[in-house]
Amino acid sequence: GENVEQHPSTLSVQEGDSAVIKCTYSDSASNYFPWYKQELGKRPQLIIDIRSNVGEKKDQRIAVTLNKTAKHFSLHITETQPEDSAVYFCAADMDTGRRALTFGSGTRLQVQP
Amino acid sequence: NAGVTQTPKFRILKIGQSMTLQCTQDMNHNYMYWYRQDPGMGLKLIYYSVGAGITDKGEVPNGYNVSRSTTEDFPLRLELAAPSQTSVYFCASGGGVATQYFGPGTRLLVL
Numbered sequence A: 001g002e003n004v005e006q007h008p009s010t011l012s013v014q015e016g017d018s019a020v021i022k023c024t025y026s027d028s029a030s031n032y033f034p035w036y037k038q039e040l041g042k043r044p045q046l047i048i049d050i051r052s053n054v055g056e057k058k059d060q061r062i063a064v065t066l067n068k069t070a071k072h073f074s075l076h077i078t079e080t081q082p083e084d085s086a087v088y089f090c091a092a093d094m095d096t097g098r099r100a101l102t103f104g105s106g107t108r109l110q111v112q113p
Numbered sequence B: 001n002a003g004v005t006q007t008p009k010f011r012i013l014k015i016g017q018s019m020t021l022q023c024t025q026d027m028n029h030n031y032m033y034w035y036r037q038d039p040g041m042g043l044k045l046i047y048y049s050v051g052a053g054i055t056d057k058g059e060v061p062n063g064y065n066v067s068r069s070t071t072e073d074f075p076l077r078l079e080l081a082a083p084s085q086t087s088v089y090f091c092a093s094g095g096g097v098a099t100q101y102f103g104p105g106t107r108l109l110v111l
Helices: none
Strands: A004-007 A010-014 A019-025 A032-038 A045-051 A056-059 A062-067 A072-077 A086-093 A101-103 A107-112 B004-007 B010-013 B019-025 B031-037 B043-051 B054-057 B064-066 B076-078 B087-094 B106-110
Touching (some): A004 A086, A019 A086, A019 A107, A045 A056, A045 A062, B004 B087, B019 B031, B019 B087, B043 B064
Antiparallel strands (some): A032 A045, A032 A086, A056 A062, A062 A072
């Protein structure tokens, strides 16, 4: 089955700096790669996603890049703010029939004011 | 729309007890999922359903059962609770692509 590895497990940045979180996946058939943000005690919330026919997608301060050949994708947050502090999870679809996701282990991002 | 709702929010079980975690969605999604999230960890898929009457196992199904008699409801049954089932349980639903919307979670403590 699909395996998703996520790095780093923790990341601390100064407010205004950029943050990058990286994920690799094992199944070359995966086509959908979402990123979720989870604040303490809350549910995961989708923040951005990308499909395999696109190399990059941007939404204001957040961007995701995908390299299908290398089987890795990354989340980029620019001009970080204290409210960006949370745990971020990457995921990849297991296969199109199941419409299920395999999640990475998460990155705890701390933005220092 | 309420989205995905879960009950209860929190429950303490004794070892060997059973319980059902409820999940309901009002978005008419065909796909529904149950995940567990252990402290400081990612989400592991327990069971999923692609429509009423159809369920299948995920990565960690042992000790759990599900049913899907309607599009809206997808309850998760724990039989003979064990301390290893202490976790936060999230239900999610999706409309046809992999995008999933999560419920607020049920925190379960087995003592």
